[in-house]
Amino acid sequence: MGEARLEARRLVRGFADGEGVSGVDIEVRAGEIHALVGLNGAGKTTLMRMLLGMLRPTDGVVRVDGRPPGSPDSWRRVGHMVGGPFAYPEMTTRTNLVVAARLRLVPEPEITGVVDEIMAELDLGPVADKRARMLSQGNLQRVGLAVALVHDPLAAVLDEPTNALDPAGVLLLRASLRRRADAGAGIFVSSHHLDEVARVADRITVMNRGRVVGTLDPRETELERRFFATVHADDLSRSR
Numbered sequence: 001m002g003e004a005r006l007e008a009r010r011l012v013r014g015f016a017d018g019e020g021v022s023g024v025d026i027e028v029r030a031g032e033i034h035a036l037v038g039l040n041g042a043g044k045t046t047l048m049r050m051l052l053g054m055l056r057p058t059d060g061v062v063r064v065d066g067r068p069p070g071s072p073d074s075w076r077r078v079g080h081m082v083g084g085p086f087a088y089p090e091m092t093t094r095t096n097l098v099v100a101a102r103l104r105l106v107p108e109p110e111i112t113g114v115v116d117e118i119m120a121e122l123d124l125g126p127v128a129d130k131r132a133r134m135l136s137q138g139n140l141q142r143v144g145l146a147v148a149l150v151h152d153p154l155a156a157v158l159d160e161p162t163n164a165l166d167p168a169g170v171l172l173l174r175a176s177l178r179r180r181a182d183a184g185a186g187i188f189v190s191s192h193h194l195d196e197v198a199r200v201a202d203r204i205t206v207m208n209r210g211r212v213v214g215t216l217d218p219r220e221t222e223l224e225r226r227f228f229a230t231v232h233a234d235d236l237s238r239s240r
């Protein structure tokens with residue numbers, strides 16, 4: 001496993017009416033798919049938004065490929081889909097991808113090539129000329145993933161990437177993420193589907209009530225039981 005593509009140290013973000021994130025250390029290394037699991041409200045999306053510079057931490061440090069998040073340099077290196085797929089509703093799939101590639105500073109002569117490549121990878125050819133607002137949920141999700149990955153980022157942060165995907169889409173995404181990690185990217189995904197996570201992840205971190213409370217080995221059996229045991233043990237330790 002290589003150097004850290006994404007790194008958070010002692011990350012904190014409190015909310016008046018929720019636990020937010022309280023003191024999280026996490027690393028996503030080059031070459032790995034690192035999955036984040038936790039119950040609703042555990043703090044997964046909040047953590048991801050801070051890693052991307054979309055939300056300012058109250059305390060702690062974030063690094064994207066060794067740099068502060070949100071700088072033009074790190075912007076080029078990271079791809080994300082957090083809070084649902086993003087696409088301009090009136091633009092076609094292809095135009096959305098061209099715009100995404102431009103925003104991520106892909107050199108102009110390379111744009112047609114990278115857009116064709118990601119459309120082939122996620123099988124978006126049949127909806128290339130459809131406006132985003134006319135797409136089915138699953139196809140919109142594929143477009144959102146393509147927007148996140150079109151510039152071949154060194155780090156990707158994907159919140160619930162398999163949401164709404166059909167089994168063919170899940171397989172395409174899995175192959176895409178594996179190929180990217182094998183080529184040196186660091187991929188951070190959150191999911192509620194433990195069986196899917198077990199198939200794709202190299203490492204699984206469990207979050208509960210704003211903290212990292214354990215890790216799971218994707219190869220172990222009874223992942224679900226181990227997940228609930230980890231969460232329950234944390235709840236118990238806090239009620240003492």
Ligand SMILES: Nc1ncnc2c1ncn2[C@@H]1O[C@H](COP(=O)(O)OP(=O)(O)OP(=O)(O)O)[C@@H](O)[C@H]1O
Pocket residue numbers: 015016017018019020021038039040041042043044045046047
């Ligand atoms: N903008 C906000 N204002 C106030 N509280 C917030 C805000 N965003 C998140 N929270 C609170 O922070 C906690 C963590 O929420 P977060 O969305 O990060 O959880 P999650 O693990 O992604 O949940 P889910 O699995 O339901 O998507 C929750 O208690 C939530 O209510």
